[in-house]
Amino acid sequence: MRHIRTAALGAAMLALIVSACSLGGGGQASKGTIASQLVLAGPPECPERPFCLKGLTGTYGITFKEFKPTDPGGPITIEALKKGDAQVGLLFTSDPAIAVNGFVLLKDDKQLQLADNLVPVVRQAALDANPVIEDALNAVMAKLDQAALTDLNKQVTVDGKAVPEVAKAWVEAGGFSFSGGSGSVTVGSTNFYEQEILGEIFAQVLEQAGITVERKFQLGNREIVFPALESGEIDILAEYAATALEFVNAGAGEASTDPAATVVKFNEHLASRGLVALAFAAATDQNGFVVTKATADKYGLVSISDLAKPAP
Amino acid sequence: MDLLRGVATWFSDPGNWSGSNGVPWRIGEHVVLSALAVALAVAIALPAGLAIGHTGRGERIATAVAGLGRAVPSYALLILFVPLFGLGFSSALPALILLAIPPILVNTVAGIRAVEADGVEAGRGMGMTGVQVLARVELPAAMPAIVAGLRTSAVQVVATATLAALVAGGGLGRYIVDGFALQQDDRILAGAVLVAFLAIGTDRALTAAQRRFERRPGSIPIGAPGAPGAPSSPFAPPGPSAV
Numbered sequence: 001m002r003h004i005r006t007a008a009l010g011a012a013m014l015a016l017i018v019s020a021c022s023l024g025g026g027g028q029a030s031k032g033t034i035a036s037q038l039v040l041a042g043p044p045e046c047p048e049r050p051f052c053l054k055g056l057t058g059t060y061g062i063t064f065k066e067f068k069p070t071d072p073g074g075p076i077t078i079e080a081l082k083k084g085d086a087q088v089g090l091l092f093t094s095d096p097a098i099a100v101n102g103f104v105l106l107k108d109d110k111q112l113q114l115a116d117n118l119v120p121v122v123r124q125a126a127l128d129a130n131p132v133i134e135d136a137l138n139a140v141m142a143k144l145d146q147a148a149l150t151d152l153n154k155q156v157t158v159d160g161k162a163v164p165e166v167a168k169a170w171v172e173a174g175g176f177s178f179s180g181g182s183g184s185v186t187v188g189s190t191n192f193y194e195q196e197i198l199g200e201i202f203a204q205v206l207e208q209a210g211i212t213v214e215r216k217f218q219l220g221n222r223e224i225v226f227p228a229l230e231s232g233e234i235d236i237l238a239e240y241a242a243t244a245l246e247f248v249n250a251g252a253g254e255a256s257t258d259p260a261a262t263v264v265k266f267n268e269h270l271a272s273r274g275l276v277a278l279a280f281a282a283a284t285d286q287n288g289f290v291v292t293k294a295t296a297d298k299y300g301l302v303s304i305s306d307l308a309k310p311a312p
Numbered sequence: 313m314d315l316l317r318g319v320a321t322w323f324s325d326p327g328n329w330s331g332s333n334g335v336p337w338r339i340g341e342h343v344v345l346s347a348l349a350v351a352l353a354v355a356i357a358l359p360a361g362l363a364i365g366h367t368g369r370g371e372r373i374a375t376a377v378a379g380l381g382r383a384v385p386s387y388a389l390l391i392l393f394v395p396l397f398g399l400g401f402s403s404a405l406p407a408l409i410l411l412a413i414p415p416i417l418v419n420t421v422a423g424i425r426a427v428e429a430d431g432v433e434a435g436r437g438m439g440m441t442g443v444q445v446l447a448r449v450e451l452p453a454a455m456p457a458i459v460a461g462l463r464t465s466a467v468q469v470v471a472t473a474t475l476a477a478l479v480a481g482g483g484l485g486r487y488i489v490d491g492f493a494l495q496q497d498d499r500i501l502a503g504a505v506l507v508a509f510l511a512i513g514t515d516r517a518l519t520a521a522q523r524r525f526e527r528r529p530g531s532i533p534i535g536a537p538g539a540p541g542a543p544s545s546p547f548a549p550p551g552p553s554a555v
Contacts, residue, residue, distance in 0.1 A: 044494070068400075068480040069477070069480050069493075070399070079394045079395045079399075083395065084398075
């Protein structure tokens with residue numbers, strides 16, 4: 001008798017727990033956001049960083065089902081997306097892997113990321129000698145959108161094409177035609193392939209304009225290359241607005257999510273150094289959240305804020 | 313000194329002892345992953361080693377394969393496995409199994425081969441079948457060498473299981489990888505200390521097991537490593553300093 005009662009009580013408890021679990025689970029699935037069904041992959045520091053998970057929660061009100069610590073915009077994050085272990089990944093916005101794998105870069109519609117738009121920095125003296133430099137580089141920047149930059153990176157790092165060849169094709173397709181240049185300038189770059197591609201594009205456009213160009217690429221990191229620009233060893237360098245501003249102001253926190261305001265601030269710091277930042281491009285190289293094509297289609301994702309919408 | 317104080321503070325913070333990122337949970341993950349890897353490695357390497365040692369066939373190939381296995385870094389295997397098996401333990405486990413196999417395989421083969429021919433012949437003379445000779449004469453005599461291989465494997469696996477954290481796996485490597493990413497030296501060192509203690513503990517436990525086999529009454533000491541005239545084990549068990 002006692003055994004039967006105990007068994008009945010046990011069964012009742014079990015039924016209660018099972019029904020509670022299924023109710024709880026069901027409720028979550030129907031009421032949750034899209035993000036609550038997805039896994040985010042990013043570098044281990046992501047949960048603590050304002051430009052990563054912390055910002056996604058604070059600015060966008062997004063909470064993911066799970067965060068998986070992988071690598072900073074590297075192969076493990078990419079494989080996790082391809083394998084389906086994660087649906088959202090943090091990559092750099094100009095990473096060719098985005099195009100190669102058909103990932104969809106979600107629009108940062110609430111401007112979480114600082115404006116690391118590409119911007120040419122030129123020595124004022126070179127600009128005074130050849131005013132055509134400004135027109136030529138502005139025209140290049142006007143054509144450099146995100147798709148263009150990502151494709152240039154892909155041709156070099158994925159397809160294995162030579163930088164001068166890739167730059168030549170892009171310059172020819174752009175139909176740039178400037179003239180009236182004279183004398184010579186030196187174009188530099190850090191040892192980052194993206195900057196070398198841009199440096200080569202600058203060089204070819206300026207050569208078309210009649211200027212003799214010396215190339216000093218792969219010089220090292222910003223700590224080496226920027227002083228070379230200030231001392232006149234090089235005259236032109238492709239930079240990233242927010243990061244370069246925080247470099248020249250020693251991390252004063254003046255960079256913002258607005259590229260125009262960031263470039264204005266950048267120029268305030270550059271004037272005393274005999275340098276000037278020209279027009280910035282639409283293309284950026286900053287943190288970007290990507291999803292696979294399948295995930296984007298399934299949930300209709302275009303912007304990061306779409307992740308906060310209720311799940312279908 | 314500041315760093316040591318930081319590590320002490322880290323260990324005394326109750327927040328680091330609870331939840332799915334707490335020390336007990338992370339140790340549990342680490343132990344489960346390591347134990348599973350070693351157990352599966354034994355399941356593969358022990359029968360293979362016994363067969364090769366007993367028949368004497370394929371010994372060179374086994375040694376070559378084991379040498380190759382030891383030469384390929386676990387980190388490289390781990391990264392290669394992510395596209396195949398996905399993130400976390402599903403990639404870490406096969407990488408650790410491949411790390412654990414060579415010492416067990418080589419020591420098993422060497423242990424069986426080192427059993428003196430007199431003992432084997434006496435067994436055959438008594439009318440034992442090949443399997444009986446293997447089970448009653450060769451295996452007991454080779455047991456200390458096999459356990460020594462197991463010990464080497466287990467210590468290597470416990471130390472290397474930290475790599476799982478690089479591919480979003482759990483375990484004690486989480487503290488080291490996260491600490492590095494967040495530039496928190498105290499967390500890195502705390503993780504390293506925990507891994508070291510776990511590896512030393514594993515080594516001690518298996519050393520005790522190895523001694524028990526060496527002294528077991530009724531076991532045949534012929535050819536046991538350490539016995540006079542016996543060839544030394546190709547895998548000398550590492551001391552704690554090898555961690």
